[in-house]
């Protein structure tokens with residue numbers, strides 16, 4: 001039986017997360033399916049930033065490093081974020097970019113291996129990983145250049161074959177940015193440890209989207225974004241987590257904020273205890289404030305409910321696409337099984353770029369990824385079942401009428 005918009009209205013009425021949508025300011029007439037790339041704005045973010053700029057900076061000036069708690073924001077935000085990734089207290093900082101944090105985390109993991117087993121110099125990752133993860137890993141192995149190299153696998157089936165007595169670190173993205181495929185974090189961590197290697201997880205597309213238990217899996221280090229499912233705003237600082245078991249790990253960007261006594265201004269560097277040593281220099285206070293606004297919303301939601309709704313939204317999306325677009329050359333790229341997918345759905349279509357632009361022109365905002373992917377992020381905190389219904393109606397219409405076949409939809413912008 002065909003699904004109706006009324007069916008979706010009923011699902012929204014029964015949705016335990018329906019109330020969280022009010023926490024976000026979303027433009028009218030837009031179905032936002034790109035929250036996996038840039039999360040929506042928490043409603044209270046503008047007033048909070050105005051307060052930081054006008055009062056904390058404008059009135060209290062430099063005193064705010066102490067009185068407004070600016071100085072320890074990276075650590076306090078890390079402690080608030082930790083429960084969302086199963087990290088435990090004192091294990092997480094919010095700082096720098098995911099790219100920079102991955103550099104520090106990989107370098108720390110390689111240094112731990114160098115101390116224990118110096119022949120382990122190979123970093124293993126996935127060929128289809130997010131480009132920056134591979135660029136950073138390659139840049140670091142080239143820089144170290146003491147037998148270091150980057151080895152790539154095609155997927156979970158190939159991982160075992162890439163683990164040997166030279167493997168130092170495996171770094172993987174928990175959810176693949178393009179396909180939405182989900183790695184089994186606990187099982188892969190176990191497999192990597194059994195081979196004598198360490199694992200650095202990139203949680204960019206999973207933090208805030210599904211329950212994660214880093215300590216339960218006994219993972220080694222992790223990094224991730226706050227501007228995706230954590231709604232921290234454009235370019236928001238990223239996070240870095242270190243298992244307390246590795247509290248002695250050293251990272252190479254030994255800036256003064258990671259010093260044991262930054263204001264003693266000592267000649268010699270001495271790392272701060274624990275994860276604080278992963279801080280480099282002076283932190284972006286305004287941007288960190290926005291991360292706090294995103295966490296205000298995220299920490300009120302039950303991640304099990306978020307995950308359940310994400311899968312339900314995805315199942316609805318799929319069922320509707322299969323019902324309405326059966327005659328179109330559109331096919332699912334994301335694994336269908338619940339335990340193999342993250343929180344976005346990717347389809348391939350030969351005219352994917354133009355299709356995405358035509359949809360955006362109708363207020364249905366997804367994005368395009370090379371070479372032929374349409375990507376739709378499912379963000380349970382502010383997406384409704386009726387939004388999915390309306391989005392697929394628009395997709396079906398754009399495909400059936402060939403509305404995408406228009407020159408204005410084929411012009412590439414700098415950011416796709």
Ligand SMILES: *Cc1c(COP(=O)(O)O)cnc(C)c1O
Pocket residue numbers: 097098099100130132133173177202204205225238
């Ligand atoms: C989004 C994303 C990044 C982004 O890194 P930045 O340093 O914030 O640009 C990194 N890795 C993965 C897997 C991502 O999905």
